[in-house]
Amino acid sequence: MAAQLSVNCNKFNKKARNGEDQPSDHYDDFAVVEANDEECAVERVDRLTKTVTQFQKHLRERVSYYLGYPANHNCEHYLALSTLLQFNINNVGDPFKESDHGLHSKKFEVGVLDWFARLWGIDKDEYWGYVTNGGTEGNLHGILLGRELLPNGILYTSKESHYSLFKIARMYRMDCETIASLANGEMDCDDLRDKLLINQDRPAIINITIGTTFKGAMDDLDLVVKTLKYCGFSDNQFYIHCDAAIFGFVVPFLKQVPKLTFKKPIGSVSISGHKFLGCPMPCGVLITRKRYIDMLSTSIEYIATVDTTISGSRNGHSPIFLWYVLNIKGISSMLNEMSITVVFERPPDREFIHQWQLQCLGNMAHVVIMPHVTVEMLDRFLCDLVRKRNIWHGIRQPRCVAEDIGICNCVCSVHA
Numbered sequence: 001m002a003a004q005l006s007v008n009c010n011k012f013n014k015k016a017r018n019g020e021d022q023p024s025d026h027y028d029d030f031a032v033v034e035a036n037d038e039e040c041a042v043e044r045v046d047r048l049t050k051t052v053t054q055f056q057k058h059l060r061e062r063v064s065y066y067l068g069y070p071a072n073h074n075c076e077h078y079l080a081l082s083t084l085l086q087f088n089i090n091n092v093g094d095p096f097k098e099s100d101h102g103l104h105s106k107k108f109e110v111g112v113l114d115w116f117a118r119l120w121g122i123d124k125d126e127y128w129g130y131v132t133n134g135g136t137e138g139n140l141h142g143i144l145l146g147r148e149l150l151p152n153g154i155l156y157t158s159k160e161s162h163y164s165l166f167k168i169a170r171m172y173r174m175d176c177e178t179i180a181s182l183a184n185g186e187m188d189c190d191d192l193r194d195k196l197l198i199n200q201d202r203p204a205i206i207n208i209t210i211g212t213t214f215k216g217a218m219d220d221l222d223l224v225v226k227t228l229k230y231c232g233f234s235d236n237q238f239y240i241h242c243d244a245a246i247f248g249f250v251v252p253f254l255k256q257v258p259k260l261t262f263k264k265p266i267g268s269v270s271i272s273g274h275k276f277l278g279c280p281m282p283c284g285v286l287i288t289r290k291r292y293i294d295m296l297s298t299s300i301e302y303i304a305t306v307d308t309t310i311s312g313s314r315n316g317h318s319p320i321f322l323w324y325v326l327n328i329k330g331i332s333s334m335l336n337e338m339s340i341t342v343v344f345e346r347p348p349d350r351e352f353i354h355q356w357q358l359q360c361l362g363n364m365a366h367v368v369i370m371p372h373v374t375v376e377m378l379d380r381f382l383c384d385l386v387r388k389r390n391i392w393h394g395i396r397q398p399r400c401v402a403e404d405i406g407i408c409n410c411v412c413s414v415h416a
């Protein structure tokens with residue numbers, strides 16, 4: 001009866017949307033149609049497969065024109081993880097606390113968090129963090145920590161910061177000072193100074209953006225710290241949250257911008273996992289100082305873990321995707337200042353070495369950028385290397401080459 005009803009409804013909707021006798025449009029392909037006598041199981045599966053295949057075609061076409069949004073669509077390598085989709089994995093609760101819920105991927109999650117902690121210069125026993133549902137959740141968590149540490153604090157954020165910051169100010173009912181920005185999109189620290197000086201009697205919770213959503217500008221962390229000191233704010237009167245959603249992965253490769261590190265007086269960093277890293281589902285990472293998190297922890301008996309996160313149930317797949325992509329992305333390499341020789345890890349494949357005529361020495365290989373070498377040729381080489389590396393590392397981790405090319409250039413699991 002219910003099935004019959006839904007069929008009728010569907011027919012009705014078709015008419016209503018298309019006018020009288022037009023053939024079905026794209027709306028109908030996505031209607032949920034319950035089982036009915038007119039369609040056998042095989043036809044049904046065929047119909048669903050056809051819709052999904054068509055949708056895949058549509059996505060492929062849209063990806064080839066994808067220019068204005070900050071998300072990476074090189075996602076093919078994630079197909080290697082598709083068999084995990086048959087499991088419903090949930091990382092509910094604190095990533096560092098075992099819970100009775102066995103279907104979780106917290107070991108992967110902690111591996112990913114350790115990696116980010118290293119990237120942002122904070123020791124393993126000093127940091128806390130978790131894999132979030134995206135950049136907004138990381139901002140929610142970071143600003144909440146600031147607010148709990150400095151309950152009377154004012155939130156300062158530039159007018160070009162992400163819309164989530166203004167939403168967070170409303171959600172937490174925080175006083176918020178919007179700081180002007182320079183023409184390039186970066187926070188105007190003169191305006192920050194003026195506003196801090198007016199509010200010297202209240203603590204400052206500052207959001208700085210590493211890669212603004214529209215202009216891709218970076219707030220100057222060092223100048224913000226200098227401005228706070230100039231205005232007489234001591235270390236326990238301010239909290240800095242860094243929204244590094246987009247550029248968190250760009251900054252480590254730039255010498256010209258202030259380094260993002262917990263060696264500086266920052267409280268938390270948030271990054272998106274689906275933007276630069278191209279994780280196929282929204283996710284992100286939040287890292288903070290361990291000592292801050294104790295004030296937020298509440299023990300929840302029936303999940304037998306500690307409630308330290310914004311979300312309750314958390315995606316157990318995304319930490320595995322992040323772990324996977326971080327493992328296959330890095331290539332150990334070095335380039336001497338002023339040199340034309342790029343040294344990198346020796347490919348574990350005779351045929352590849354022969355094809356690209358690489359010179360090898362011990363654990364190292366190199367390419368020499370002579371005048372006949374074109375960008376096109378290097379692109380082809382790199383594509384081939386990255387593709388084959390995915391296959392090689394399906395079986396083993398990249399070799400440690402720290403002794404050959406220096407710890408800072410090695411991406412093995414110990415040094416990355």
Ligand SMILES: *Cc1c(COP(=O)(O)O)cnc(C)c1O
Nearest residue numbers: 134135136162213243245246272
């Ligand atoms: C995209 C973005 C966010 C929010 O990230 P979501 O993953 O969409 O929640 C936060 N800050 C900046 C600067 C962003 O560009």
